[in-house]
Amino acid sequence: MTVRTLIVEDEKNLVALLRVHLQREGFEVHEALDGLEALEVARRVNPDVLVLDWMLPGLDGLGVLRELRGFSDAYVIMLTARTEEIDRIVGLSTGADDYLAKPFSPGELMARIRAMLRRPRAGSPNDTEDREQVLWFEDLAMNLDRREVKIGEEEVYLTALEFDLLATLASRPGVVFGRRRLLERVWGEDYFGSDHLVDAHIAKLRKKIEADPSNPCYVQTVRGAGYRFRKQ
Numbered sequence: 001m002t003v004r005t006l007i008v009e010d011e012k013n014l015v016a017l018l019r020v021h022l023q024r025e026g027f028e029v030h031e032a033l034d035g036l037e038a039l040e041v042a043r044r045v046n047p048d049v050l051v052l053d054w055m056l057p058g059l060d061g062l063g064v065l066r067e068l069r070g071f072s073d074a075y076v077i078m079l080t081a082r083t084e085e086i087d088r089i090v091g092l093s094t095g096a097d098d099y100l101a102k103p104f105s106p107g108e109l110m111a112r113i114r115a116m117l118r119r120p121r122a123g124s125p126n127d128t129e130d131r132e133q134v135l136w137f138e139d140l141a142m143n144l145d146r147r148e149v150k151i152g153e154e155e156v157y158l159t160a161l162e163f164d165l166l167a168t169l170a171s172r173p174g175v176v177f178g179r180r181r182l183l184e185r186v187w188g189e190d191y192f193g194s195d196h197l198v199d200a201h202i203a204k205l206r207k208k209i210e211a212d213p214s215n216p217c218y219v220q221t222v223r224g225a226g227y228r229f230r231k232q
């Protein structure tokens with residue numbers, strides 16, 4: 001199978017250099033010089049691998065990646081201008097598979113791409129259900145991409161706050177979150193609110209997801225400490 005690659009970069013010299021190296025690997029090479037063109041080409045050629053520069057005219061690399069994830073699960077290696085940026089970008093959970101800071105050697109990039117291609121992917125490109133991030137806990141299923149929650153087959157309608165609260169806790173089962181920490185995570189660092197606000201929203205959330213809210217199975221109270229999502 002031929003591996004189709006798409007280089008998205010506005011520096012033409014770098015594009016030319018990368019093209020030579022990718023072709024030497026036996027890859028099919030497509031190119032785009034800005035973000036919008038990248039999406040157009042990606043839709044057309046359905047690439048297996050994107051080499052995506054962060055800094056692009058118009059739509060930047062992050063914007064491209066967000067759009068791309070709606071229709072493609074291509075491997076993406078993101079190029080950034082500075083090493084320090086990588087930590088920040090990784091924290092944003094952009095959906096990129098790997099990151100490389102400029103300047104880099106083409107050999108390094110090829111090694112990263114080969115390593116990516118060896119890594120198994122969950123689901124096939126056409127299987128959107130598998131690609132989405134879903135957390136399961138017995139009857140409870142949380143689709144983090146669609147922001148949907150189901151208990152069994154039944155959809156549960158949560159407010160944005162309730163969803164964020166549940167997602168924060170459920171993403172790290174067993175970890176205790178203090179009320180202050182939940183306020184910061186869910187309401188934002190600048191939010192000036194009382195701890196009781198957290199309790200009130202937890203109570204509402206429990207009414208929606210727990211069979212018996214007074215004896216919760218999913219979101220547990222840890223006396224004197226805060227809340228945690230039950231560990232499987």
Ligand code: CA
Nearest residue numbers: 010053055056
């Ligand atoms: Ca650039």
